Amino acid sequence: MFGKKENLIGIDIGSYSVKVLELKSKKVGYVLKGISEVVLPEDVISEGSIVDYAEVTRCVREAFQKGNFSHKKVASALKGTGIIAKKVTLPIDDEKQFQETFRWEAEQYIGKKDLEDYNVDYEIVGNIKQGENVDVVIAVARKDLIMDISSVLESAGLKPSAIDLSIFSLINAFEVNYGVEEEVVAIVDIGNTSTQIIFVKNGVYEFSREVDFAGKNCIEMIQKKMGVTRDDATAKLFDIESIEYDEELQSVIKDFSHQLAMEVKNSISMLLTSGQLKTSRCYICGGGSAIYGLKDTLEQTLDMTVSQFNPFANIDIDKSLDMEFINNNLYKFNCALGLALRKVDDK
Numbered sequence: 001m002f003g004k005k006e007n008l009i010g011i012d013i014g015s016y017s018v019k020v021l022e023l024k025s026k027k028v029g030y031v032l033k034g035i036s037e038v039v040l041p042e043d044v045i046s047e048g049s050i051v052d053y054a055e056v057t058r059c060v061r062e063a064f065q066k067g068n069f070s071h072k073k074v075a076s077a078l079k080g081t082g083i084i085a086k087k088v089t090l091p092i093d094d095e096k097q098f099q100e101t102f103r104w105e106a107e108q109y110i111g112k113k114d115l116e117d118y119n120v121d122y123e124i125v126g127n128i129k130q131g132e133n134v135d136v137v138i139a140v141a142r143k144d145l146i147m148d149i150s151s152v153l154e155s156a157g158l159k160p161s162a163i164d165l166s167i168f169s170l171i172n173a174f175e176v177n178y179g180v181e182e183e184v185v186a187i188v189d190i191g192n193t194s195t196q197i198i199f200v201k202n203g204v205y206e207f208s209r210e211v212d213f214a215g216k217n218c219i220e221m222i223q224k225k226m227g228v229t230r231d232d233a234t235a236k237l238f239d240i241e242s243i244e245y246d247e248e249l250q251s252v253i254k255d256f257s258h259q260l261a262m263e264v265k266n267s268i269s270m271l272l273t274s275g276q277l278k279t280s281r282c283y284i285c286g287g288g289s290a291i292y293g294l295k296d297t298l299e300q301t302l303d304m305t306v307s308q309f310n311p312f313a314n315i316d317i318d319k320s321l322d323m324e325f326i327n328n329n330l331y332k333f334n335c336a337l338g339l340a341l342r343k344v345d346d347k
Contacts, residue, residue, distance in 0.1 A: 006025075006071070006073075006343070007023045007024065007025060007030075007340055007341065007342065008073050008074055008075040008161055008162060008339065008340065008342045008343065009021070009022045009034075009069050009071065009073065009074045009340060010022075010023075010075055010076075010169075010335075010336040010338070010339030010340030010341075011060065011063075011064075011074050011075070011076045011153065011158075011336065012169075012333070012335040013076060013077075013152070014191055014192060014335075015046070015192045015193045015194075015216075016191065016192035016193075016215075016287060017037050017038060017039045017040055017059075017332070018037065018038050018040060018059045018060050018062075018063040019035075019037050019063070019333050019335070019336040020034070020035070020036045020063045020067050020069065020336065021034065021035050021333055021336040021337055021339075021340045022034035022035070022069050022070065022340060023315070023337070023341065026316070029314065029315070029316065030315050030341075031315070031316045031317070031318055032312060032315050032316065032317045032321065033070070033318050034067040034068060034069045034070070034321075035067060035321060035325075035326065035333065036063045036066040036067035037063065037329060037332065038059045038060075038062045038066065040055065040056065040059050041055050046193075047080045047193075047194075048078065048079050048080020048081065048082055048083070048145065049082070049145065049148070050149070050152060053151070053155070057152050057156050060152060060153065060156040060158070061156040064156065064157075064158065072157065072158045072159045073158075073161045073344055074153060074159065074160055075160075075161060075162040075163070075339040075340070075342040076149050076153060076162075076164070076339060077164045077166040077169050077338075077339055078145050078149065078163060078164070078166065079165070079166040079167075079194070080194070081210075082141060082142035082144075083139075083140060083141045083142070083145070083165050083167075084139075084140040084141075085137065085138070085140070085165055085167050085205060085208055086138045087125075087135060087136070087137050087138075087204075087205055088135070088138060089133045090133060090134060090136055091132075091133050091134075092133075092134045092136070098124075098136075102120075102122055102136070103115075103120075106118075117142060117143055117144070118141065118142055118143060119140070119141050119142075119143055119146060120139070120140050121138075121140075122136050122137065123136070123137045123139075125137060125204050135204070137204070139165055139168070141163075141165065146163050149163060150163065161342075161345075162342050164338075164339060164342070166189075166335050166338075167196065167198055167205065167208050168338070169335045169336075169337075169338030169339050170187055170189055170196070170198060170334055170335055170338055171187070171198065171200055171203075171205060171338070172338040172341050173311055173334045173335070173337040173341070174187055174200065174283065174334075174338075175203055176314060177309075177310065177313040177314040178283075178313065178314075180202055180203035181201075181203075182201070182202055183201065183278075183280035183281075184199055184201045184271070184277050184278060185200055185201075185279065185280060185282070186198070186199055186264065186267070186279050186281070186283070187199075187200065187282075187283050187285070187309060188264055188282060188284045188285070189284075189285050189334065189335070190214050190215060190260070190285070190286040190287070190289050190291075190294075191214050191215065191286045191288060192214055192215050192216050193212065193214055193215075193216050194211065194214050195211050195213055195214045195260065195263065195286070196208060196210050197209045197210070197263070197264055199267075199271050199277070199279065206271065206275065206277060207267075207271050207274070207275065209267045209270070211263045213259065213260060213263055214286075214288050215237075215288035215291065217256065218252075218253065218256040218291060219233045219234050219237055221255065221256050222236055222237060222249065222252050222253075225248070225251075226248065226249065237253070237292075238290075240292060243292045250292075250293070253291060253292055253294075254297065256291070257293055257294045257297035257298070258297055260294070260298075261297050261300075261301035261302065262301065264282070264298065264301075264302060265302055268302065279304070280304065281304055281305045281306070281307065282302060282304060282305070282306045283306075283307050283308070283309035284308060284309060284331075285308070285309040285311070285331045286332065286334070287329075287331065287332050289308060289309075290331060295308070308331060309331065309334055310330065310331075311331070311333050311334040311337040312330070312333075312337075315337070
C-alpha cells in the first residue's frame with residue numbers, strides 16, 4: 001500500500017516510427033525491462049499531428065504487443081507547431097497571487113481569444129522570495145493534439161496517464177544519464193521530419209527551437225542529386241561501407257550535415273544574443289544522429305565537443321533483451337526513456 005509508485009511505460013509516437021520502452025526502478029537507478037519499435041507508413045503523422053488514426057493505432061498496438069510489457073499505463077509526448085515552451089522571469093510573492101499573472105503571460109504567446117483551445121501549465125524554478133523575481137517555465141499545448149494522442153492510445157487498448165512535451169522528456173532522459181551540468185548544453189534530437197534543439201542549464205530548460213530539417217531531407221537530397229528512388233536513397237544513406245567508396249554520396253551527405261549544423265549554430269547564437277548564455281557542449285540523438293560524418297561536421301561548425309546522447313548510459317539492461325536491436329537503434333529511444341521515467345499519478 002505504501003510501496004513505490006510504478007513507472008509508466010513510455011510511448012514515443014514519431015513521424016517515422018512508434019517506440020515503446022519500460023523501466024523498472026531498483027534500489028539505485030533503473031533497469032530496462034522492455035523495448036520495441038514499429039515503423040509507421042509514410043505521412044500518417046505530419047507536423048506532429050496524426051493524419052491516419054487507424055494506421056497509427058494499429059502500429060501502437062503492434063509495438064505494445066511486440067514488447068510484452070507488464071501493464072498498460074502509459075505516458076506519451078507532443079512535439080511540433082502546436083506546442084510552446086518558454087522560460088520567463090516574473091515577480092512572484094506567492095503562488096496563489098501568481099495565477100492571474102501566469103494567465104496574462106500565457107496570453108502573450110497564444111492570444112487571449114485562443115487561450116481556451118490550449119492546455120497551459122507552469123513550473124516555478126527555485127524558491128519564491130518576497131520582492132524578488134522568479135524564473136518560470138511555461139508549457140503550452142493545443143487541446144486537440146492532446147485529445148488525438150489520448151484517443152489513439154485508448155483505441156490501442158492502453159491507459160494514457162500522462163501526456164508530456166517531448167522537450168521535457170528529453171531533458172529528463174539526459175539528467176538521469178548525465179546528471180545536472182552547470183554550464184549550458186545543447187541537446188539536438190534529429191528525427192525524420194524535424195530537429196529539436198534544446199538548451200539546458202543546471203537541469204533547467206532555457207530555450208528550444210524546432211526546425212523542419214532532418215533525416216527525410218537528407219534522403220530527398222540523395223534522390224535529387226543521384227536520380228534514385230526513395231527506397232534506394234534510404235538504403236544508400238545507411239550503408240556506411242558504400243558511402244566510404246562513393247564521393248558523390250559523401251558530398252550530398254556533407255552538404256546536408258553542414259545545413260543542419262548551421263541551424264544548430266544559429267540557435268546557439270539566438271541563445272547568446274537573447275539570454276547572454278554561452279553553450280559549452282552539444283549532445284545529439286534521434287535516428288538522424290547516426291548519419292555518416294554528421295557528428296564531425298557539427299564539431300567543426302560549432303567549434304565545440306559533440307557527443308552521442310546515449311539513453312542507456314546510466315541504465316542497466318535486462319539480459320533477456322535483444323542487445324543487437326538495442327545497439328542498432330540506440331539513439332531513437334531518448335524521448336521514450338524520458339517518458340518511462342514518469343510515475344503513475346505524477347503531476
